[in-house]
Amino acid sequence: MLFYVALLILGASAYYCHFQFKRRKIVEKLEKVVQRKRDDILKNIEEARRISDKLDSKRRDYIGNLDFEQLKEELQKGSVTCVEAVRTYFHKAILAHEKTNAVTCFILEAEQQAEELDEKAKLASFVKPPMFGIPLSLKECLKVKGYDTTRGFVQDAYRPSTEDSIQIEHYKKLGLIPFCQTNVPQSLLSYNCSNPLFGTTTNPFDSTRTCGGSSGGEGALIGAKGSLIGIGTDVGGSVRIPCHFTGIAGIKPSKMRFAHRGGGTSVPGKPLVDANEGIMAQNVTSNVELLRSVWVDIDFQSDRDPYCPPVHWNESLYSSEKKLRIGYYIDDGWFTPTPALQRAVLESKKHLENAGHTVIPFHPPRLTDVIQLYFRALFLDGGQFILNKLMNDIIEPTITFQRTLCTVPAWIQRLLSYPVSLVFPRLGMFMKSLTRDTFELREAYAAIEAYREEYVSLMLKDDLDVILCPPSIMPGPQHDVPSKLLCGASYTFIYNLLDFGAGSFSNRPSKTVKPFPGVVPVTTVNKSDEEKLINEYPETDKWYQITKKATIGSIGMPIGVQVAAPPFREETVLRTMREIEIAVTGKLEK
Numbered sequence: 001m002l003f004y005v006a007l008l009i010l011g012a013s014a015y016y017c018h019f020q021f022k023r024r025k026i027v028e029k030l031e032k033v034v035q036r037k038r039d040d041i042l043k044n045i046e047e048a049r050r051i052s053d054k055l056d057s058k059r060r061d062y063i064g065n066l067d068f069e070q071l072k073e074e075l076q077k078g079s080v081t082c083v084e085a086v087r088t089y090f091h092k093a094i095l096a097h098e099k100t101n102a103v104t105c106f107i108l109e110a111e112q113q114a115e116e117l118d119e120k121a122k123l124a125s126f127v128k129p130p131m132f133g134i135p136l137s138l139k140e141c142l143k144v145k146g147y148d149t150t151r152g153f154v155q156d157a158y159r160p161s162t163e164d165s166i167q168i169e170h171y172k173k174l175g176l177i178p179f180c181q182t183n184v185p186q187s188l189l190s191y192n193c194s195n196p197l198f199g200t201t202t203n204p205f206d207s208t209r210t211c212g213g214s215s216g217g218e219g220a221l222i223g224a225k226g227s228l229i230g231i232g233t234d235v236g237g238s239v240r241i242p243c244h245f246t247g248i249a250g251i252k253p254s255k256m257r258f259a260h261r262g263g264g265t266s267v268p269g270k271p272l273v274d275a276n277e278g279i280m281a282q283n284v285t286s287n288v289e290l291l292r293s294v295w296v297d298i299d300f301q302s303d304r305d306p307y308c309p310p311v312h313w314n315e316s317l318y319s320s321e322k323k324l325r326i327g328y329y330i331d332d333g334w335f336t337p338t339p340a341l342q343r344a345v346l347e348s349k350k351h352l353e354n355a356g357h358t359v360i361p362f363h364p365p366r367l368t369d370v371i372q373l374y375f376r377a378l379f380l381d382g383g384q385f386i387l388n389k390l391m392n393d394i395i396e397p398t399i400t401f402q403r404t405l406c407t408v409p410a411w412i413q414r415l416l417s418y419p420v421s422l423v424f425p426r427l428g429m430f431m432k433s434l435t436r437d438t439f440e441l442r443e444a445y446a447a448i449e450a451y452r453e454e455y456v457s458l459m460l461k462d463d464l465d466v467i468l469c470p471p472s473i474m475p476g477p478q479h480d481v482p483s484k485l486l487c488g489a490s491y492t493f494i495y496n497l498l499d500f501g502a503g504s505f506s507n508r509p510s511k512t513v514k515p516f517p518g519v520v521p522v523t524t525v526n527k528s529d530e531e532k533l534i535n536e537y538p539e540t541d542k543w544y545q546i547t548k549k550a551t552i553g554s555i556g557m558p559i560g561v562q563v564a565a566p567p568f569r570e571e572t573v574l575r576t577m578r579e580i581e582i583a584v585t586g587k588l589e590k
Contacts, residue, residue, distance in 0.1 A: 023391070030154040030394050034197055037157050041105065041198075045094060048106035048180075052091035055084055063088040068134075068228045068286040075133040078121065082114035082133035086179055089135040089227060093180050096204070096226025102217045103180050103226075104140045104198045105147060110179040117175065129175035130293040136176040137222070137230035139215050140184050140198075141264055142277070144168055149264055152186030152195030153393050166259040166304045167231070167277055173300060174293050182217025182230065186396040187386055188266035188275075189378075191241045191472075191489055192482040193217060196394040200479055204246060205557060209476040212242030214266075218280045219246040229281040229290060235266055236378070237471070237492025239278035240504035240562055245476035247558035249581070250280035251287055251503030251574065252495070254567035257295070259305035267385050272448050273377040273496050284505055284581045288318065288574050317571035324576065326352060327362025327459065328468040334367035334426075334490050336544075338537060338551045340529040341470040344522055344559045348468060351583035352576070362467060365454055367490060368429055373451065374493050375433035376444040382410050382434050401483040410434040424541055430487055452498055456566060466569070466576050471504040471562035475525055477550035484546050491562065501570035505577045506560025522561060522584050525554045 052060070063071065063080055074080035090106060097103040117133060120126045138144065141151050143165040150156040168178065186195035193216025194200040201217050203209040204224035211220035215232025219242025222230055232239040234252035243250040255276050265275045279287045295313035302310040328349050330342040349359045364370075379386070383406030390403055413431040421428025435441045459467075473488040482488070495502040506522050533551055538544045563576045581587070 026392060027394055030196075033154050033157050034394070037197055044106050044108070045097070045103070047108055048090045049094055051108070051111050052087045052094065055087040055091070059084065060088050060091055064092050068281065068283070068289070071228065072131070072134060072289070076128055080133075082117045082121075082177065083111060085133050086110045086114040086135055086177055089179055093137070093221060093226040096221050096224035100202045100204050100207075100211065100220040100224050101199055102182050102201050102211075102220040102224070104183050104217065105181045107144065107147065107178050107180055109146075110135070110177050113172070113177050117177070129173065131171075131290065132175035134176050134229065135179045135227065136171055137180050137182055137218060137227035138168075138178050139218055139230070139232045140181045141188060141233060142168065142181075142231060143262065143264060144178060144181070147181060150197060151188050151264075151266065152184050152197060152396065153389055154197045155389070155393050157197060163262070165263050166261060166301055167263070169304075170259075170294065170297070170300050171231070174297065180221075180227070182215075182221050184215070184217060185213040186393075186399055187389065187402065188214040188233070188235070188238065189386065189402055190214060190399050190482055190486075191216075191237060192398050192479050193220070193242075194398045194479060195396050200398075202479075203476045206476070206554075208478060209554075209557070210245065210479045210482065212245035212476060213482070214238040215278070215280060216242050219243060219248060222246070222248050222280055222282055225282070229279065229286050232278050232280050233275045234278045234492075234496070235273065235275035236374070236496050237489045238275070239280060240471045240492050240502060241489065243280060243504040244471040244506045244558070244560035244562075247506050247560075248280060248282055249284045249287055249503070249505045249577065250278055251291070251501065251570065251577075252276055252278040253291075253570045254499050254501045256307075256309055256567065257298075257311060257501070257570065259301035259308040261305040261307065267378065267380070270377055270380050272445055273374060273493075284503075284574065284577045287503070288578065291570070291574070311568055314571045317569065318575050320575070324352075324357045324465040324572070325463050326357055326359045326466050326468055326576070327462060327464045328359055329362050329364065330470065332364050332367050332469070332490055332494070334371065335473050335488055336538060337470045337473045337491070338475070338529070338547065339532040340475060340523065340525040340559045341472065343529065344561050345468060345470055347523060348561045348580050351580050352468070355579050355583065359468065360462065360464075362458070362462070362464065364494060365458065366451070367494070369447070370451065370494050370497060371430060371487060371490060372433045373444055373448050374497050375430075376435045376441065377448060377497070379406065379434055380441055382406075382436075398480050398483050401486055405434070405486075410436045426487070426541060426543060448497060455498055459566070465572055466563050466565040468576070469562050469564070471506075471560050474547055474551045475554045475557040475559055481546060481550045485543055487543070488547065495564045498566075500564045500566055501568075501573050502562060502564035503573050503577050504560045504562045505580060506558045522580065523559045525551075525557050525559060527555060530555055
């Protein structure tokens with residue numbers, strides 16, 4: 001018997017040594033790729049700087065001070081050229097990158113695209129498209145011909161896309177000029193923004209805090225005024241959380257409002273929780289303008305992707321003067337947000353009531369079940385796809401929890417969940433999330449469909465148009481915190497599970513950060529919030545303790561709210577967000 005035990009131990013030791021040797025070889029090879037890529041990035045930035053320096057600095061500053069609407073108007077009139085706009089935003093993005101490390105690559109062909117548009121504009125027969133000449137930043141995972149979509153994996157560097165995605169084609173048709181790609185967390189399954197290939201992107205208001213994720217590079221770039229508008233993706237809050245953390249506005253439409261053929265995702269093959277592209281901009285109005293242009297012309301996408309229904313922009317929903325019925329909550333029953341997040345919702349509730357809308361309490365049902373269902377649908381193979389990617393890559397330290405979740409077999413997690421539940425009930429429940437077999441996965445899919453029916457029925461019962469709630473549990477935390485609080489994204493991933501359209505609105509502080517003045521926020525963390533945090537916020541388990549510690553010292557950080565509605569009601573979401581924006585800023589642009 002001892003012989004067989006010794007043989008087993010010897011075999012396990014030999015396998016471990018072989019595994020570690022293989023891992024070292026993989027890492028050594030990939031470290032050379034990292035160095036090569038970072039050298040190339042420096043050259044790429046210098047070329048972008050050379051292009052931007054072609055424009056006189058006074059002219060560049062003038063164009064750089066125009067907001068989205070002003071630049072759009074100047075480009076349409078011809079008083080600003082497309083080339084001038086691109087050179088200006090190369091310059092502004094470089095400045096933002098130097099502050100936040102947001103850019104992974106400048107799309108140098110943007111200057112040529114701008115020149116071609118300017119030449120076309122000289123023809124009397126040419127009709128300028130609605131977004132003529134507007135520079136557009138893009139999340140790194142979006143397919144652009146000739147450029148990588150690594151998702152933060154070193155192994156996928158130097159594998160450029162062979163064609164533009166349907167979405168990118170459409171943006172170009174509308175006159176937009178993609179000019180840079182922005183950073184993401186490794187695997188896209190985190191709400192921080194760090195990977196071994198491009199490094200860590202920081203919050204423009206505090207470099208010790210994260211800009212969010214997975215569209216964090218977009219949030220940081222736009223929050224630092226390096227771009228007026230950009231495109232992210234969202235599978236669990238990846239657009240909405242960065243908007244909240246960095247003081248900007250964005251929306252994740254329901255899945256079927258955009259084409260997906262030829263696109264990519266963090267984990268392929270998850271039909272009930274899938275990513276969708278979303279708009280991110282410095283204000284709600286810019287979101288409206290771009291989505292109106294896209295959806296008025298949605299046949300372009302539907303003709304190329306038959307799974308994208310030709311649902312056009314519904315101006316009657318956005319411009320309606322009918323008063324809305326709005327459900328709100330400040331606590332989802334799973335994870336209590338910090339005081340500033342709750343206050344932001346209550347202040348927005350008051351703004352909406354002052355505008356004549358009816359705002360009543362709403363309680364999302366069964367959040368404990370939602371947590372389990374979401375992660376079962378997201379890691380539908382028990383985390384095997386992500387684990388295989390990570391084991392063949394340099395692993396980013398800030399996604400330790402995700403790696404552990406995928407490494408420990410589901411049956412072991414289930415076994416350990418019972419003793420863990422005795423001392424940490426929420427973690428114990430979470431450890432039961434991963435599916436063990438296809439039978440359980442089928443049950444999870446059926447349960448998701450039933451939950452959607454239950455949630456919508458509750459909204460119909462109260463005749464609710466939209467839901468108002470927090471976009472997160474806290475303001476932007478330190479870079480390592482999101483991995484420790486993966487379940488803290490419950491306020492956003494519920495609307496991916498439901499496939500609702502959902503947006504987050506949070507403009508940047510106007511006085512607390514001198515480099516970026518001029519826009520009034522929904523709110524910012526104040527001294528009273530911090531006092532309530534210290535004196536009243538729960539510390540009943542490790543997750544609450546981490547949240548409290550991470551939030552202390554965040555006075556002045558931007559705070560947003562989230563608005564959500566069922567599929568194909570995104571125009572109502574935007575209308576509600578815009579009414580809050582008007583109440584906060586006093587700006588009445590269309």
